Amino acid sequence: MKIAMTRREMLAGLAASPFLRGKAADPPFERIDTHIHLNRTAPEILAGFRQTRWRALTICDSRAIGDQPPDLDEQVRGAIKLHRESKGLIAWATSFDARPFERPDFTETTIAGLKEWFKEGAIAVKIWKNIGMAIRSKSGAYLMPDNPALLPIYEMMQKQDKTLLAHMAEPDGAWLPLDSTNPEVGYYSKHPEWYQYGRKGAPKKEEILAARDRVIAKYPKLRVVGCHLGSNESDLPALAKRLDNYPNFAVDMAARVRYLAAGDHKAVRQFLNRYQDRITYGTDTVWRTQTEQQVLHSVQTAHDRDWNFFARSDEMNYHGHMTQGLALPEKLLRKIFYDNPVRWFPGIV
Numbered sequence: 001m002k003i004a005m006t007r008r009e010m011l012a013g014l015a016a017s018p019f020l021r022g023k024a025a026d027p028p029f030e031r032i033d034t035h036i037h038l039n040r041t042a043p044e045i046l047a048g049f050r051q052t053r054w055r056a057l058t059i060c061d062s063r064a065i066g067d068q069p070p071d072l073d074e075q076v077r078g079a080i081k082l083h084r085e086s087k088g089l090i091a092w093a094t095s096f097d098a099r100p101f102e103r104p105d106f107t108e109t110t111i112a113g114l115k116e117w118f119k120e121g122a123i124a125v126k127i128w129k130n131i132g133m134a135i136r137s138k139s140g141a142y143l144m145p146d147n148p149a150l151l152p153i154y155e156m157m158q159k160q161d162k163t164l165l166a167h168m169a170e171p172d173g174a175w176l177p178l179d180s181t182n183p184e185v186g187y188y189s190k191h192p193e194w195y196q197y198g199r200k201g202a203p204k205k206e207e208i209l210a211a212r213d214r215v216i217a218k219y220p221k222l223r224v225v226g227c228h229l230g231s232n233e234s235d236l237p238a239l240a241k242r243l244d245n246y247p248n249f250a251v252d253m254a255a256r257v258r259y260l261a262a263g264d265h266k267a268v269r270q271f272l273n274r275y276q277d278r279i280t281y282g283t284d285t286v287w288r289t290q291t292e293q294q295v296l297h298s299v300q301t302a303h304d305r306d307w308n309f310f311a312r313s314d315e316m317n318y319h320g321h322m323t324q325g326l327a328l329p330e331k332l333l334r335k336i337f338y339d340n341p342v343r344w345f346p347g348i349v
C-alpha cells in the first residue's frame with residue numbers, strides 16, 4: 001500500500017514530534033523490550049541492540065501440554081548463556097512445568113528449582129496460557145492459576161521480590177467464530193489447539209482472568225505483569241478497572257500494539273496517560289528456525305514501527321492499515337519504554 005501524504009501533513013508531523021530532527025529518530029534514553037523469546041547465543045542481535053540502544057527481557061515458557069516432552073530446560077540454558085554473553089543487556093525470566101501439579105512433591109520441587117534459577121540471575125517467572133486452557137488434573141478438571149498447588153510458589157516469589165509474568169487466557173478471538181471479522185483468524189487457523197470457541201468444559205476467558213485476579217489480590221506485594229495487555233486487548237475499560245483494583249498489577253503490550261493502532265486513538269491516549277506508570281512495551285519476538293539476521297531484522301522492524309506509532313504524529317502504515325501516530329509526550333514515552341520496565345522488573349538493568 002502506498003503511503004500518500006501531502007508535504008503539509010508531513011511537516012505537521014515533523015513539527016509535533018520531538019524525535020524527528022534530522023535522520024536520528026532515536027530518543028535520548030535507552031529503550032527496553034520486556035517480552036522477547038531469544039533463548040540462545042546471539043552475537044549479531046546483541047550488537048544490533050547495542051547500536052540502537054535497546055535492552056530486553058528474554059522469557060522462557062514451559063509450553064508443553066499433554067505428554068509432549070518437556071521444553072523448558074533447553075530454553076533456560078540458552079537464556080542464561082545469552083544473559084551472560086550480553087553482560088546484562090538482556091535480562092531473563094524463567095518458568096516451571098505445571099503439568100505434575102498433582103504430585104505430592106510438586107510445590108517443593110518447583111520452588112527449589114526456581115530458587116536455583118534466581119541464583120543464575122532470573123528476575124521473573126512466567127506462567128503461560130496452558131494454565132487455564134490446557135493442563136488438566138487426572139479427573140479432567142482444568143488447572144487454574146489460583147490452584148492451591150501454585151500458591152506457595154507465588155508466596156515464595158513475593159518474599160524473594162521476583163515479578164510474576166502472567167500470560168493468562170487469549171485474545172477474545174479464541175472465543176469468537178473463526179471468520180474474517182475475527183482479528184485472530186490467522187493465528188487460530190494455524191493453532192486450533194488454542195481455539196476455544198464452542199469447546200465443551202473449557203473455562204471461559206473471564207473465569208481464567210478472575211482466577212488470575214484472585215492471585216493478584218491474595219499477594220498484594222507480588223508484582224504481576226499481565227502479558228498482552230492482560231488479555232483485555234479489546235476492552236480497555238475492563239483493563240482500567242483491573243488496574244484500579246490492583247495496584248500491584250501492570251501490563252505489557254507485547255504483540256497487541258496493533259489493537260491500539262486500530263482502536264479509538266482518543267481513548268487509547270487517555271488510557272496510556274492515566275496508567276502511564278503501569279504499562280511496558282514488548283514485541284513477543286520468537287526465535288524459531290529463522291537465521292539470526294532475520295530475527296534481528298524482524299525485531300528491529302517491530303521496534304521502529306511501534307516507536308513511530310507511539311512517538312510520531314504522522315500517518316503511517318501499521319500492519320497493512322493506515323493509522324496516525326499517537327505523538328505521546330517524551331515523559332510518557334520514557335516511562336513506557338524505560339522507567340516502567342525498571343520499576344516492574346527489578347534487575348532488568
Ligand SMILES: [Zn+2]
Binds near residue numbers: 035037254284
Ligand atoms: Zn511471548
